[in-house]
Amino acid sequence: MSTSDRILDAATDAFGLRGYNATSLDALARDLDVRKQTVLYHFGSKDGLLEAVVDRAAGELSDALSEAVDNAPPALGNVEAVVRATFRLALRRPELLGLVRELSRLGDPWVGRAVESLEPMVKRATEFLEAEMEAGRMRRSDSRLLLVSVYSTVMGVATEVEILRAFGVELTLRTAARRRKELIVFLHSALAPAE
Template sequence: MVNGSTRIRILDTALDLFGTRGVGTVSLDDIADAVGVRKQTVLYWFKSRSGLIDAVLDHAADELLVVVEAAIRSRGDEPLDRVDAVVCAVFRPVVRRPALLGLIREVTRLDESHINHLRGRLSAVVDRCVSYLTSEMEKGRLRTCDPMVLAGLLYSTVSGTGTEPIVLETFGWEPNAAGLRQVRRELRGFVRAALQPN
């Protein structure tokens, strides 16, 4: 049956496969087989492999943006609390669905057109984040530094912590529920300390 839910199943499956195996190693046939449809069904929804990749990037960005927006709305006016909420919100899907940020990591291996597509998709969010950090720094509520660099470091720290368990294991981290709670607690403390006003 070809319907909207088939499109979402294709996107979810492609995201998981691209994020865990790498975009370059996954074929349209692999995706179709995993979804239980024919390759032509995939091409019905996404006119080409390139179109599917861009749609999956959009789908991944949407998942993260919904989580981040909800986290921001859930907290009051205190910037450290808001940043903490975003860290927790982003850390959850990183742990529960590593393919999500695995896919984002894969972007650097893609054609420039896909990189630019994702960059364009996220630029408004990055601009809002940098504007918010700048405003809070000017008010003296966050440590003064380059807000663009800070936003990049925050992203790298949170995503790297969540998506590089092998590196963490090298430093003695235990890959279990208690270990995840410890990493999240330390990550939150690290970010909070880094943002404390001068």
């Protein structure tokens, strides 16, 4: 495995789990048993490193989610497929979801950069929502606002560990499945057409 790949991995972990500003190049290099200047040689600057991390992570995220929707058993709805994929990511690649949260905190220009890669996903999602509304299978409303609501809910329930604990939710593998199930019901109910 090349050095620059190892750096990219470690940086994704650190930025996603601990935060960009909370991660120093020295600490990062120390973890890899490499000198800080090696990091700077490969990525030019800390910002350059984050750029590389964001670009790669956005790709992985996009791949994971579209793959989940495409290969989901036909019985599974798209919403359910995305929720399941997100929970799988929260378990296996928490740094990726953490990175999304971190980017939305850092604001421009990082969000912009990430959104560029994820744009196709957003487009696909809104188009799906609109098609469902058109077909009468979903409550009619502003698809983009709906998307933000769904996004917030899913990210919250899947990744806001501190909040969950604060609200008295037990956090184990078993309860994760329970959480996921309840979330799917919640979303279906939220999206259901008016009676």
